[in-house]
Structure formats: C-alpha cells, structure tokens
Amino acid sequence: MSVRSIKDVAAAVRGRxxxxxxxxxxxxxxxxxxxxWISExxxxxxxAEFGLVLRVLDALALSLELRDASSTQDGPSDRGAVDLDLLLNRFRASDAAEAGDE
Amino acid sequence: MSVRSIKDVAAAVRGRxxxxxxxxxxxxxxxxxxxxWISExxxxxxxAEFGLVLRVLDALALSLELRDASSTQDGPSDRGAVDLDLLLNRFRASDAAEAGDE
DNA sequence: CTACCATGTAACCGCACGGTGTCAATCACG
DNA sequence: CGTGATTGACACCGTGCGGTTACATGGTAG
Structure with missing residues (x-):
C-alpha cells in the first residue's frame, strides 16, 4: 500500500x-x-519524528519500502532512466504548493 | 528496498x-x-519530521510502500493471520531495546 | 590566479514535539 | 450497581527541530 500522507501510515498502524x-x-x-505520541x-x-514512526512500525512488524514512484512494480527495461528526464523537466517550472496534509 | 533506518532513506534521497x-x-x-534540513x-x-521526509520523497518521485514485515513478497494464502499470533507471542515477553539509530 | 557553485557547519531563535501526569468518557466485565 | 481497562484531551515543561543567516571549505571553470 502506497503511503501518500502520514495518515496512511497512521491508519495502518491503528488497524494493525x-x-x-x-x-x-x-x-x-x-x-x-x-x-x-501513539494517540496523536x-x-x-x-x-511525528521519522525515527519514532519507524520504531512503531517495527514493533508491529510492518515495514516501509522505498521505491520509484513511476515504476509500478519492477524496473524491467532500463532501470530508472526514462523518468529522470521527465523529472528534470518538472524542475524547470518551479514553485512548490503541496499541502494535502493536516 | 527495505527501510530499516532513516539512513536508508537518506542515502536513497542523496543518490536520487x-x-x-x-x-x-x-x-x-x-x-x-x-x-x-536537506543537508542534515x-x-x-x-x-526529521515524517511529513517533511514525505515532501522530499515526493519531490524526487520516490514513494514509500507500507507492507507486512513477514510477507517477503505477496501474501497469497490467508492474508496476515499466521504472523499475528507470532507477534502476539513476542508481546508476552516485553522490554524494548531497539536503537540501531544514532 | 580569481570567481563561482555546492556543501557542511556554526550561531541564533521561535515554537512545538514529545514526555509526564491527570481527568473524563466509554465500554466490558462480574 | 461498581470496577477496571482503554482512549481522547488537557496543562505543563525542557529540549531540540527547523528556518535564517553567515562563514569556511573544496571543486571547477575562466
């Protein structure tokens, strides 16, 4: 399950x-x-501090996987090369305005 | 790639x-x-705050996946039922002493 | 050589994270 | 009914996170 905001992790933790x-x-x-801390x-x-989140996940036998956002599963052809340029483009235009959290 | 400590994420971020x-x-x-913040x-x-880490990962098109620590890949048969009891046992004995980080 | 960039690091500071302790509400018991 | 467990929420507090600014270093052109 993909982690978009910390709420995803929160829900998973609570469920678990x-x-x-x-x-x-x-x-x-x-x-x-x-x-x-758990409650909040x-x-x-x-x-919440990343380290503490990791500790809690560990205590619940949950683990975090870090992966490419573009690659859905495995990197078949040329591992990470296509989306790099794609990303680089997005770096031309700038401005950050992400704030789906809280 | 499995995230054991924040250093894994840190390295991935820097590499990316x-x-x-x-x-x-x-x-x-x-x-x-x-x-x-990036430097540190x-x-x-x-x-580091979980939310900020998420923001950075997002900016680099990296994503976090949350999964069962026991299931190596897919959970074919009965989704999460075996390791639950297994975990419960570990909760009898207590004492926390995990501190691989700094 | 002199710029310039990228990065680490220091000092400073506001503020809120996280811990401790407490209370009230809720639910499940006998 | 009372008793205990669970959880949300509150006040209080010390510490350090994260931002800003500044400086020093190392690399790279020119």
Whole structure:
C-alpha cells in the first residue's frame, strides 16, 4: 500500500494494532514512545519524528519500502532512466504548493 | 528496498538527487524545506519530521510502500493471520531495546 | 590566479514535539 | 450497581527541530 500522507501510515498502524488486540499503552511500551505520541500519531500528526514512526512500525512488524514512484512494480527495461528526464523537466517550472496534509 | 533506518532513506534521497543532478538548494526549494534540513537529513538525522521526509520523497518521485514485515513478497494464502499470533507471542515477553539509530 | 557553485557547519531563535501526569468518557466485565 | 481497562484531551515543561543567516571549505571553470 502506497503511503501518500502520514495518515496512511497512521491508519495502518491503528488497524494493525487492533488486529493484534493490543492497547496503545502496550504498543507505546513496545515501541518506546509515550502513549500520547501513539494517540496523536494515530490521529494523523504529520510532524511525528521519522525515527519514532519507524520504531512503531517495527514493533508491529510492518515495514516501509522505498521505491520509484513511476515504476509500478519492477524496473524491467532500463532501470530508472526514462523518468529522470521527465523529472528534470518538472524542475524547470518551479514553485512548490503541496499541502494535502493536516 | 527495505527501510530499516532513516539512513536508508537518506542515502536513497542523496543518490536520487545526484542522479537528477540537482543541488540541495534546488531540492530544498522544490520540497519546501530549508537547505539545512536537506543537508542534515541526508546525513541521517532520524528526528526529521515524517511529513517533511514525505515532501522530499515526493519531490524526487520516490514513494514509500507500507507492507507486512513477514510477507517477503505477496501474501497469497490467508492474508496476515499466521504472523499475528507470532507477534502476539513476542508481546508476552516485553522490554524494548531497539536503537540501531544514532 | 580569481570567481563561482555546492556543501557542511556554526550561531541564533521561535515554537512545538514529545514526555509526564491527570481527568473524563466509554465500554466490558462480574 | 461498581470496577477496571482503554482512549481522547488537557496543562505543563525542557529540549531540540527547523528556518535564517553567515562563514569556511573544496571543486571547477575562466
């Protein structure tokens, strides 16, 4: 499942936690964070530290995969070469205005 | 590629950025973060905000996938049911001591 | 040699992250 | 009914994140 915003991770974490039938307290203890953190994170707090998120995912046996956004599955022909130029073009025009979060 | 620590993401980002031949200033501008942040993040700062990391990955056309840590590839038979009990066992014994990062 | 760019790093600062502690609401028990 | 567990929300606080600015270094042209 693709992670578009932190809410995706949050939902997954909460779901997984429910599947495991463990409480926030238990997860917090396992991951080494505070219960407040778990609570806020599961609510979709995008400012959560990456390291802590990783710890929680680890505690739930969830893992993050890093991949090319363009390649749907595997890179068959010439691994990453096409979309590079494609990206470079988008760098000509500039301006950032992404803010789907919170 | 599996993300074990933030350094994995950091390395990927830096690599991708080099592939694209863009500077930290450019990436920072595209992602809407400061150059200092890029610099520190690429150095492996694990306290980076998840949201910002997501922004940078997006700017580089990299994406994060969330998946089961146990399922190596696809989950064919009964989706997530085996490892749940397996995980539950690990919750009996407690104590958290994961700290591969910095 | 002198620019210029890219990058690391320092100092400074506002602000909010994350931890601790607490309370109320909710639900499931017996 | 009362009791306990779970969770959201609050106040409080110290620390450090992230932004800005500035400087030093190393590489690369010219």
């Amino acid at each position: 936690r429910h599947d495991l039938g463990i409480s926030q307290v238990e997860l917090a203890r396992r991951a080494g964070v505070s219960r407040k 994170f599961e609510a979709g707090k995008s400012t | 950025r080099h592939d694209l031949g863009i500077s930290q200033v450019e990436l920072a501008r595209r992602a809407g973060v400061s150059r200092k 993040f690429e150095a492996g700062k694990s306290t």
